[in-house]
Amino acid sequence: MILMAIATVYQMIVHGGRAPKSPGTLDNIISFIGSPSIAMLISLLFAMWAMGWHRHIASKDIMSTLEEAVKSIAMLLLVIGGGGAFKQVLIDGGVGDSVKNLFMGSNISPLILGWLIAVVLRVALGSATVAAMTASGLVLPLMQSAGVNPALMVLAIGAGSLAASHVNDAGFWMFREYFDLTIKQTLLTWTLLETIISVVGLGGVLLLSLVV
Structure with missing residues (x-):
């Protein structure tokens, strides 16, 4: 987190938050160590030294600890990776355009429409982030023409992107693995909770739209 924060602060102060057109050596170094993958790798190496070799623990024992750690999350990582790949297949297949055509010409309130689009995308794609971003792009022209408060639309789409977390969602599997639940139990707890949050958020x- 410190390394990524350094890279972010550096870019904001030196380049005003924009990517440099002609990055120098220092820019490349800061960008390199601040990228999430490299920052995690540096953190791992530091942890191996600080809690392993520095404490005179044998490399064999350190590797054994790492092996056990990987075993505990290997299946979870495979599921998350597979879900991400499936999500990208749906996006490239034109799910966004299909949803746009589905709701085109509707007389529903723009706030409810934004929420519904986010819900449909959430169910189809699994990712709350992708659902929110895609829904935002789809409802932007409608929001501008209807004069809807942008803050309320953001809240409506954010609420819709939380609904119906299921097997396409990485969070679904993380919750299931952490609490050692069955898929049915996860659907009855995590999925239900996320859906209630979404509906209450829309309400x-x-x-707020009545007073804002």
């Missing part, structure tokens, strides 16, 4: 947005 709160609609109430």
Whole structure:
């Protein structure tokens, strides 16, 4: 986190938050060590030294500890990776355009429409982030023409992107693995919780729209 924060602060102070057109040596070094993958690798190596070799623990024992750690999350990583690949297949297959055509010409309130689009994308793609970003792009022209408060639309889409977390969602599998639940139990707890949060969030947005 420190390395990524350094890279972010450096870019904001030196380049105003924009990527440099002609990056220098220092820019490349800061960008390199601040990238998430490299920052995690540096952190891992530091942890191996600080809690292993520095404490005179044999390399064999350190490797054994790393092996056990990888075993405990290997299946989870495979599921998350597979879900991400499936999500990208759906995106490249034109799910966004299909959803846009599905709701085109609808007379529903723009806030409810934004929420519905986010829900449909969430169910189809699994990722709340992708659902929110895709829904934002789809409802932007509608929001501008209808004069909807942008803050309320952001809240509505954010609420919709949380609904119906299921087997396409990495968070679904993380919750299941951490609490050692069955898929049915996860659907009855995690999925239900996320859906309730989504519906209550929409209700709160609609109430705010009456006074804002």
